Amino acid sequence: MTDSDTPVVHRSGHVAIVGRPNVGKSTLLNRMVGQKLSITSDRPQTTRHRIAGIVTRPDAQLVFIDSPGYQTRSGGALNRVLNRTAVQVAEDADVVVLVCDARGWTPADERIAKLLPADRPVLLAINKVDAVPEKARLIELVNKATACRAFDEVVPISAKTGRQVPLLLDLCAARLPEGPPMYDPDSLTDRSERFLAAELIREKLFRRLGDEVPYDSTVEIELFEELPKLRRVHAAILIEREGQKPIVLGAGGERIKRIATEARQDLEKLFGCKVYLELFVKVKSGWAATEQSLRAYGYE
Numbered sequence: 001m002t003d004s005d006t007p008v009v010h011r012s013g014h015v016a017i018v019g020r021p022n023v024g025k026s027t028l029l030n031r032m033v034g035q036k037l038s039i040t041s042d043r044p045q046t047t048r049h050r051i052a053g054i055v056t057r058p059d060a061q062l063v064f065i066d067s068p069g070y071q072t073r074s075g076g077a078l079n080r081v082l083n084r085t086a087v088q089v090a091e092d093a094d095v096v097v098l099v100c101d102a103r104g105w106t107p108a109d110e111r112i113a114k115l116l117p118a119d120r121p122v123l124l125a126i127n128k129v130d131a132v133p134e135k136a137r138l139i140e141l142v143n144k145a146t147a148c149r150a151f152d153e154v155v156p157i158s159a160k161t162g163r164q165v166p167l168l169l170d171l172c173a174a175r176l177p178e179g180p181p182m183y184d185p186d187s188l189t190d191r192s193e194r195f196l197a198a199e200l201i202r203e204k205l206f207r208r209l210g211d212e213v214p215y216d217s218t219v220e221i222e223l224f225e226e227l228p229k230l231r232r233v234h235a236a237i238l239i240e241r242e243g244q245k246p247i248v249l250g251a252g253g254e255r256i257k258r259i260a261t262e263a264r265q266d267l268e269k270l271f272g273c274k275v276y277l278e279l280f281v282k283v284k285s286g287w288a289a290t291e292q293s294l295r296a297y298g299y300e
């Protein structure tokens with residue numbers, strides 16, 4: 001029998017990436033898809049939306065869904081919505097990747113592990129192994145994790161360096177149901193350019209302002225014009241109070257200018273064309289207070 005006689009099995013399906021805040025889910029998604037789609041920062045809970053990153057290979061199409069980090073402490077409406085989205089993401093997927101931090105298995109990891117559906121493959125990705133040189137610590141973590149639930153596979157990875165990420169990708173692909181691709185092979189995400197623009201601006205905002213960023217601030221795209229070789233974007237950074245404005249603007253507007261420049265450069269790379277970005281600050285008091293107003297901003 002020659003290779004060409006071998007029946008070609010094609011697999012496709014959804015892979016949920018879940019885990020507590022800050023373990024590196026977005027970094028992993030970006031690494032797998034090879035493009036900057038999901039925002040990353042040192043600040044927990046910067047991911048608030050489900051984002052599909054799509055990997056198309058000859059044998060499989062994997063549609064990754066990034067979820068907001070599970071917030072295991074109780075909180076306001078924003079946290080309730082984030083938690084609901086995260087559980088739902090896992091339940092909607094064919095394969096679940098639980099990401100934890102190699103530096104330690106925490107009670108929060110344990111609670112999330114137990115929330116995950118029992119009737120589909122769950123893989124444990126122990127991320128940031130580059131930060132833990134001692135093997136004994138990893139073994140201890142594996143023992144703790146596997147004592148709390150069974151995993152289909154346990155894979156130590158580094159989303160940052162890419163170590164063992166291809167293996168994780170293969171293990172996910174092998175567990176998807178047989179079927180044709182669900183998306184065009186050229187697409188990287190089911191999110192619109194408009195959505196990605198808001199996410200990238202938000203990432204720059206979080207990075208530039210660190211702990212100073214007003215926690216509930218978000219970004220609203222007020223204009224998104226798609227021209228043949230140009231995108232014109234007007235975006236507002238929404239803050240809670242007038243008093244927070246100087247923090248975002250910086251002295252002489254220098255901070256917001258830098259945020260805009262960095263976001264524009266990333267957007268130009270992502271869209272492959274020139275981007276005119278106008279960024280401004282708006283006070284929108286009480287936007288995070290109700291689930292209804294969250295829905296209005298696209299939080300499911």
Ligand SMILES: Nc1nc2c(ncn2[C@@H]2O[C@H](COP(=O)(O)OP(=O)(O)OP(=O)(O)O)[C@@H](O)[C@H]2O)c(=O)[nH]1
Pocket residue numbers: 019020021022023024025026027028039040041042043044045046047048067068069070127128129130131157158159160161
């Ligand atoms: N050393 C190391 N750091 C990593 C690795 N992967 C991610 N990080 C860092 O961990 C931090 C959090 O990464 P994110 O990808 O934003 O984490 P997340 O889980 O998506 O966070 P939330 O959006 O809060 O749920 C960032 O500073 C990353 O650079 C890794 O493999 N090694």
